[in-house]
Amino acid sequence: MNLNGAKKKYALINLLLLAALIVVLFAWTLPVNGEVSELNEELRQEIAVKENLENRLDEIRGAGENLDSASEIERSRIFTAIPENLRQDQLIDQINNIARKNQVSISSISFGIPVGSEDSIKKATINISLSAEQKDLINFLKDIENNPRKLVVNSVTVQFSTVDDIDVINFNISMDAYYQEAI
Numbered sequence: 001m002n003l004n005g006a007k008k009k010y011a012l013i014n015l016l017l018l019a020a021l022i023v024v025l026f027a028w029t030l031p032v033n034g035e036v037s038e039l040n041e042e043l044r045q046e047i048a049v050k051e052n053l054e055n056r057l058d059e060i061r062g063a064g065e066n067l068d069s070a071s072e073i074e075r076s077r078i079f080t081a082i083p084e085n086l087r088q089d090q091l092i093d094q095i096n097n098i099a100r101k102n103q104v105s106i107s108s109i110s111f112g113i114p115v116g117s118e119d120s121i122k123k124a125t126i127n128i129s130l131s132a133e134q135k136d137l138i139n140f141l142k143d144i145e146n147n148p149r150k151l152v153v154n155s156v157t158v159q160f161s162t163v164d165d166i167d168v169i170n171f172n173i174s175m176d177a178y179y180q181e182a183i
Contacts, residue, residue, distance in 0.1 A: 081150040082178045086113070086124055091177055094149060095128065102140040104132040123176045131170050150178045
């Protein structure tokens with residue numbers, strides 16, 4: 001019976017060692033399970049953020065495709081408003097046409113171009129001496145403002161006079177015309 005008792009003793013010790021091993025493994029893996037749960041939650045959140053960003057990217061791509069046709073029109077409008085190179089001859093023609101349309105007499109036109117500007121959009125200052133009646137002057141300025149070419153009136157100097165019972169206004173206009181440097 002000693003042999004049976006020894007076997008039972010070893011079986012009991014093995015069973016206790018196995019139970020202790022299970023308790024140690026459980027205690028060791030329990031914190032890891034918590035970390036795994038946290039990481040799984042972070043992964044779910046990151047996947048949700050990724051899907052949201054992909055949806056926004058798809059929206060932006062769709063908007064970009066819609067803008068391609070509109071952007072050609074916009075590009076054409078911009079090059080009309082701010083053309084490549086100053087094109088003084090075209091600018092003088094535009095100003096003369098506006099003056100003729102509004103019965104304004106131009107005495108002189110001069111250009112001042114700043115030197116050394118590093119900007120991609122340049123500006124030239126235009127000084128114009130004109131004579132007109134008051135209503136014609138106002139119409140002239142409105143047409144300058146509505147011109148497709150970007151022109152910004154900086155100042156208007158006015159002198160009133162009367163010629164043959166007609167109020168005539170002599171004035172000087174200083175304005176800026178914008179252009180892009182040739183690439």
